[in-house]
Amino acid sequence: MVFRDDALTGKAILVTGGGGGLGREIAQALSALGAQVYICGRRQALLTEAAEAISAQTGGRVVPHACDIRDADAVDVMIAEIWRDTPLTGLVNNAAANFxxxxxxxxxxxxxxxxxxxxxxxxxxxxxxxxxWINQGIKGSVVSNLVTWVWTGSAFVVPSAMAKSALHAMTMSLAAEWGPYGIRLNATAPGPFPTPEAWEKLNPLPDTKSSATSCDTIPMRRFGEIPELTNLVAFLLSDACAFLTGQTIAIDGGQHLAAPSTFADLTILTDDQWRAAREAIEASTSRSKAAQNGDNPA
Incomplete structure (x- = not known):
């Protein structure tokens, strides 16, 4: 750890998609640094389990909220409920979907x-x-988890590349518009940081290996380690970089500078291989849902 244990004491931070994967890791790291953490997602049971586990690990307060962030009204209801508890000082836009x-x-x-x-x-x-934040004169910080595709584009994940690029634009645009209010917006652009569920959906065929899930095209010749990403997120949410805003920071070992566009190597796949990939993704999703619901995935 490079931070004091109380580096985020006094902060209240919401992590969307905080029940699993990178979101859970980020929530745990922020809690360990003294922040009061709120996590949201669509599955209450998953969120409750994550909150209890993180609290047991860090000793901090972690509050779960079931919310479908695709619904603007539902999001506003959740934020209002959190605000009645305590005003947020930070937001991590982590919730995502991709295949x-x-x-x-x-x-x-x-x-x-x-x-x-x-x-x-x-x-x-x-x-x-x-x-x-604007109405109450609170200085806030937003960190969005993006991808290096915002600069390079990427084959076979066009909806994700488009959506993440929109958030890249939002980060720059609102940094300028909301800067006078003391609100900062920044983003991270992680390279390969292995998490089981995401890994399966982005590399579903055992006989193929995309550049997204290979370290061969990374100049540092390794995958990212979770603490390296969570340290960056914590820094961006802290008061240590109060003059930093409007930036998307790549943390990918230099991959996007040296490699071809992510997934470009999959243009050689046949239609049969793509059908097999879809079936593998669907099977992975079914196993994940069954495990979260406590069912026998077999």
């Missing part, structure tokens, strides 16, 4: 499943917090 697919095979529903969570949901949460 690989040839764009020609995408349905409108599939497109919206990704963009409504990544783009719409993050904007709903940012606006709901921002209005309150």
């Amino acid at each position: 690989i697919s040839p764009t020609k095979d995408l349905s409108a529903r599939g497109f919206r499943a990704i963009t409504s969570t990544v783009m719409d949901g993050s904007f709903h949460a940012t606006l709901s917090c921002g209005k309150r």
Whole structure:
């Protein structure tokens, strides 16, 4: 650890998608540094388990809220409830959805499943917090988890690349618009940081290996380690960088500078391989839902 244990004491921070994956890791890291943490997602049982586990680990207060961030009204109700407890000082836009697919095979529903969570949901949460910060004269900080595709684009994940690019634009735009109120907006652009569920959906075929899940194209020749990302998020939410705003910071070992566009190497896959990939993704999703519901995934 590079921070004092009380580096975020006095902060109250909401992490969207905080029940699992990177969101849970971020929530735990922020709690360990003294922040009061709120986590949200769609599954109450998953959130409750995560909150209890993080609190047991850090000794901090972690409050779960079930909320579908695609619903602007539901987000505002949740934020209002949190505000009655204590005003937030920070927001981490982490909730996301993604899967690989040839764009020609995408349905409108599939497109919206990704963009409504990544783009719409993050904007709903940012606006709901921002209005309150401005009205109450509170200095707030927003950190959004993006990807290096905001600079390079990426084949086979076009909805995600589009939605994340929109948040990149939001980060720069609101940094200028809300700067006079003392509100900062920054973003991270992580490279490969292995988490089981996301890894399976982005590399579903055992006989193929995309650049997104390979360290061969990373100049540092390794994957990222979770504390390296959580340290960056904590720094951006802290008072140690109060003059830093409007920036998207890549943390990918230099991959986007040296490698071809992420997933570009999958253009060689056949239609049969893509069908197998879809089936593997669907099976992975079913296993994940069954495990979260306490069912036997077999």
